[in-house]
Amino acid sequence: VQLVESGGGLVQPGGSLRLSCTASGFTFSSVGMSWVRQAPGKELERVASIGSAGTTTYYANSVKGRFQISRDNYRNTLDLQMNNLKIEDTAVYFCAWGWQSLDWPHKGQGTQVTVSS
Numbered sequence: 001v002q003l004v005e006s007g008g009g010l011v012q013p014g015g016s017l018r019l020s021c022t023a024s025g026f027t028f029s030s031v032g033m034s035w036v037r038q039a040p041g042k043e044l045e046r047v048a049s050i051g052s053a054g055t056t057t058y059y060a061n062s063v064k065g066r067f068q069i070s071r072d073n074y075r076n077t078l079d080l081q082m083n084n085l086k087i088e089d090t091a092v093y094f095c096a097w098g099w100q101s102l103d104w105p106h107k108g109q110g111t112q113v114t115v116s117s
Contacts, residue, residue: 001025001106003095008111015085017113021078021095029073032056032099035080036107037091045091048080049099058099062088085115 007019019035034049048069049058057069068081078095093113097106 001097003097003106003108005093005095005108005111008093008113010114010116011085012117013085013087013115015115016081016083017085019080019082019093019095019111019113021108023076023078023095026097028076031097033071033078034096034098034100034104035069035078035093036096036104037089037093037113038110039088039091042091044094044104046100047093050078051099082113085113087115089113090115 002025004022005019011017030052032049032051035047036044037047038044047060047063048067050069050071054071066084070079091113092110094107094110096104
């Protein structure tokens with residue numbers, strides 16, 4: 001399983017970012033996928049998940065209405081559109097294998113998202 005994220009950066013509160021993940025080493029179209037994040041001093045938090053066909057989604061309450069997860073099973077990519085970003089969204093964001101997990105053992109190297117004025 002190989003997962004490579006891109007698209008993080010520094011943004012002001014209220015701004016937007018789009019994260020992307022390129023997957024390889026497994027049958028992407030057969031697996032639910034997720035974005036998880038880890039803020040300094042905190043545990044991994046499930047942010048959003050999408051089913052294998054892209055028709056089922058989950059969002060944490062903290063991001064509902066602001067973030068949108070999507071996937072392209074032809075290009076083996078997973079995206080996270082983040083709008084109206086808040087300071088508390090600052091974290092390292094990881095693309096992760098699976099719909100849900102206790103510890104997300106298969107995830108990428110992460111991309112830093114910093115929301116600051």
